[in-house]
Amino acid sequence: MSQPLVSPVRSAPGSHYGRIAVIATHAFTQLVRMKVFYFLAVFAVITIGSNFFDLPQHVGPEAAGTNVLNSIKSWSLGTMTLFSVVFAIVATALLLPKDVEDRTLYTILAKPVPRLDYLAGKLLGVILLVLVSLALMDVLMTAVLQIRTSMILSGQLELAHSRGWSAAEIASLRSDILGQGPNASLQGAVFVVFLRASIMASLALLISTFSSSTLFTSIISFLIYFIGHFQADARDVFLGAGSGSMTRAISLLLALALPDFHLFNEFDAVIQGQVMPLILLGKLTGIGLFYAGFYLIASWFIFAEKEF
Amino acid sequence: MADVIPAVEICDLVKDFKTSFRRQKLRAVAGVSIRIQPGEVYGLIGPNGSGKSTTMKALLGLVAPTAGRCAIFGQDSLRVDSRREVGFLPENPYFYKHLSGTETLRFYGKLCGMRGRVLDDRVRELLALVDLESARDRRLGGYSKGMLQRIGLAQALVQDPRLLILDEPTAGVDPIGSRQIRDLIFRLRERGMTVFLCSHLLEQVQEVCDRVGIIFQGKMVREGRLDDLIAIEDQTEIILRDASPELIARITALVATCPGTELVRSGKPRTTLERLFLRETHRDDP
Numbered sequence: 001m002s003q004p005l006v007s008p009v010r011s012a013p014g015s016h017y018g019r020i021a022v023i024a025t026h027a028f029t030q031l032v033r034m035k036v037f038y039f040l041a042v043f044a045v046i047t048i049g050s051n052f053f054d055l056p057q058h059v060g061p062e063a064a065g066t067n068v069l070n071s072i073k074s075w076s077l078g079t080m081t082l083f084s085v086v087f088a089i090v091a092t093a094l095l096l097p098k099d100v101e102d103r104t105l106y107t108i109l110a111k112p113v114p115r116l117d118y119l120a121g122k123l124l125g126v127i128l129l130v131l132v133s134l135a136l137m138d139v140l141m142t143a144v145l146q147i148r149t150s151m152i153l154s155g156q157l158e159l160a161h162s163r164g165w166s167a168a169e170i171a172s173l174r175s176d177i178l179g180q181g182p183n184a185s186l187q188g189a190v191f192v193v194f195l196r197a198s199i200m201a202s203l204a205l206l207i208s209t210f211s212s213s214t215l216f217t218s219i220i221s222f223l224i225y226f227i228g229h230f231q232a233d234a235r236d237v238f239l240g241a242g243s244g245s246m247t248r249a250i251s252l253l254l255a256l257a258l259p260d261f262h263l264f265n266e267f268d269a270v271i272q273g274q275v276m277p278l279i280l281l282g283k284l285t286g287i288g289l290f291y292a293g294f295y296l297i298a299s300w301f302i303f304a305e306k307e308f
Numbered sequence: 309m310a311d312v313i314p315a316v317e318i319c320d321l322v323k324d325f326k327t328s329f330r331r332q333k334l335r336a337v338a339g340v341s342i343r344i345q346p347g348e349v350y351g352l353i354g355p356n357g358s359g360k361s362t363t364m365k366a367l368l369g370l371v372a373p374t375a376g377r378c379a380i381f382g383q384d385s386l387r388v389d390s391r392r393e394v395g396f397l398p399e400n401p402y403f404y405k406h407l408s409g410t411e412t413l414r415f416y417g418k419l420c421g422m423r424g425r426v427l428d429d430r431v432r433e434l435l436a437l438v439d440l441e442s443a444r445d446r447r448l449g450g451y452s453k454g455m456l457q458r459i460g461l462a463q464a465l466v467q468d469p470r471l472l473i474l475d476e477p478t479a480g481v482d483p484i485g486s487r488q489i490r491d492l493i494f495r496l497r498e499r500g501m502t503v504f505l506c507s508h509l510l511e512q513v514q515e516v517c518d519r520v521g522i523i524f525q526g527k528m529v530r531e532g533r534l535d536d537l538i539a540i541e542d543q544t545e546i547i548l549r550d551a552s553p554e555l556i557a558r559i560t561a562l563v564a565t566c567p568g569t570e571l572v573r574s575g576k577p578r579t580t581l582e583r584l585f586l587r588e589t590h591r592d593d594p
Contacts, residue, residue, distance in 0.1 A: 015421075022418040026404070033406040102402040107463060110368050110396035110473075111419045114388050307371040 016117055023113075023121020028128045031091050036129070043079055043137050047144050050075035066273075069148060069180040073271045076141040077189055083137070084130050084197035085225060091126045092204035093217035105308060116300045119205060123296060126201045131194060138190045142182045149181030176273075185276040189267030192281070195288035196264045200225060202295035209302040228261035259291045313382040315471050315502035316344035316367065321376035323362050336362040338526040339376070344504055344519075346381075346470070349497050351517035351534075352506040359526040360506040361399065364475055367504075368396055380471060392420070395464030399476040401456060405449035409440050409459050412448060413466055420467035434462040439488065454485030461489065472496060474505040478512060490516055514538070547577060 050072045099105040108118060156177060160170050204221040211217040235251050264284060270276050323337040337359040344350045352360050365371045367378045369385045383390035403412050413431040422430065435441050438458040448456065457477065464472060477493075478486040493503055493516050507513050513520060514534065521531040530537065548555075556574065563571045 018421065019419055022415065026415055030404060030406055103398050103400070104403055106365075106368075106370060106398045107396065107401060107403070107416070107460070108419065109370060110391060110394060110398075111416060111467070112388050112391045112421075113419055305372075308365065 024124035027125020088197040088201035089221040096208040188276040189270040202292040318342040349503040351513035354523035395469040416463040
């Protein structure tokens, strides 16, 4: 300690966006250094393995192989949903209690960092992790699907030529097969998976502001996730049965507080090769932003009053 | 001094906590008032659970006062802006283990709005200041307790605050590390920085502080300038070097001739065990 004392510096106050970006980048780095990306190996095995799930089919030889494409999409999107939701919940549930337990939160809040900036940064860090994870999985899925689609297309075109199909019939066949391969709707479906995981991260953040443990936050979040899939049915039962105004009000409040995750299952149609309408994507994006923002603000209200 | 804005002003601070089950109130701090002028080193001492840390947390806005008010350089400490002038080192800090020393300081510097060359230079200077240049790229998971405390001190200083708040800064640190931290506090004081520290290691507080407050069961029981508090008013100390036995005998005889004056003790002053330890351990240094 024989060095001269450091020269005085005057720091700028810093913007909200700047601080949020610093905390988000840090949260992302923290999670990456926990080696969470090892799961990509599991995803690769599932995606490549889904190539070999050659289910019995009841279609003619001209459609042979398309069921494998469906299988790849179905397994990949299913695994993406599972991994992204688990990541979103567990990572968010882990970050806040860990900072409190290790007292690192004291050192952060003792700097000129508003509590909303801290929460938003942590949430964005997790969302960034989910985004990068999904992007990597998407690249892998698209690559496998592209290779397999090309193989099927060349086989089918060969068959069509040998049977002497007309050019219009061949063009239709090509269009049908390419419709089952990687396309914009499939990317839209991946984005829907991302929206769902982002909502879950925001919800886990809200729960972790009053929960005392990661386990409690994770269990409650998963519970709400499953309830969210039946929310619409429950609401229909309550509202459709002509119940009293109080019950209706409670049902409406529940509908506002809990997202209807059934809406996010629309990508099932994409697996079957249907096009995802842009209007639907816009609607789901709006719902995702609403709930993520709603849960973040609610978290802030609780966290602002919290004492450490 | 009337126009000087105090670095710390705590007025009649009361803090109640609710216990988990019966929702009964537990009064952690009961009407504490502290005023620290810029440039002072103030020590808050008291046994465990006496309300030291709660007082510091209230000053940092980590807990809201039940009654009373805390201000830092005139700004209410519940306002985020008041934290621009404060560096804080909590008791037994655990920083992010996955970050290296450099990354840790960069992270805290960025939170304070520092960027680019200014931040790079500051990080380099602070690592040199706390003697962690050789461990700058090592992850904090591999740091010793003393190293963690020093990197904690560096993060507290990153934005060059005017007030430094230290909660048990030498807890669990070996005597050499403890001495380094004290030396740093001395040098910060020379530079005019205000330091507010709490500790139950009384000898250390005595060594570095200008003023001291003693808190017990949430109440301030004694406060004032250290010299005033610990001076024994009816005694006088004379320390002689190379005094012969004859001189000692003459002084003793002279004292005996003065009615109402009593020689309480004479003998060789002793060094402290800590000074002995530091002297012996430094002797073997290359």
